Amino acid sequence: MRKARILAIVAALMVVASASSAAALDAASIRKRLVVAVPAEVNVVGLVGGVRPEVMIRLFDEGSASHIRLAAGLLFGAEYTYVPLALGYRAIYRAGKTIRPTVGVGVEWQSFIISDADAVMRAALYVDYGVRFELPNNHAISVQLGPDLAMWSEPGVGFSARAGWSYTF
């Protein structure tokens, strides 16, 4: 019985070790596909300004334009604080060139934090068009413009302009 218990523990440890190795390999390969950015942003509908850091993961081989994008923003305005969370797709074209056009689309969860009332939250779609200016050592400056459109519980529009630093791992 004791032998069986020891064998079970060893087998479990081997499974955990192999899973960790696999995870480590995935983490390493993900890191090579990462692009991070910290742009400043202004949304001219309602007028808020702040930052919206984003992480992009390249989907396919080096040179591919396709990326998954996750972004979370914190923007301040006279009437509310705006916290958007975005999940989407961004294409970054012309790999290896200095000037690279970008186009993106996705969904956002938009929260409007009001000082003396309940927060308003809604889902929206966004589109953005922009350009990256590649700099030495994997740095870049990126600029995007684009509308967002909420069509369900609290319909409305927005239009954002973003510019900032980006780094490709």
Add this chain to the structure above:
Amino acid sequence: MSRRLATISAFIALLAAWPATAHMPQKIALIQTVEKPRISWALYGRFDKGDEVYTIKLSYNTGFALPFELLVPHHNEMETFRPAYAVVGPGLPAPTTEESTFLPKTVPAGSGVFVARNDAKERLVIFESIMRRVFWSTGPVALPLRAGDYEIWVFSPDGTSGEFTMSLGVEEDFSGGGWKKVFEDWSTFAY
């Protein structure tokens, strides 16, 4: 049609649909006649000195139940700005002595008045989702009005200054170029 062009076209089509769910915006003068008072209006004004009295003139050829609401932008500097309004015209109750003292002008003979003092301890806060604005509100009030000529007086009882939006009407009609006005004066309507 390419996918990119289809995406752009879809967004433009959806944006064009938004005026159907919004008020017709207009900046107003101190004395303003509203030609189609049944239409849903958002009338923008500003008290620079605090002693102005805005007079909005309306005419109805048939009876109508009309909602009224006075909004103040949710800005820190306007937290103590509490403009009031009065609807003056036929069929409304005669003003009380207290109301007569409170009002900036004398109610004409033959007319009655509805007064919204905007003095509730906690004001209603509303989120205007189309333009992403937040306002303090007097709360909407529906008044059944008979045919006749009416005036809305908007005034600042304690002499404070700030911006306001008088919201009235129900029907949607943007044939006067609603969204064009918004883009022509973006900072008034969007901030």
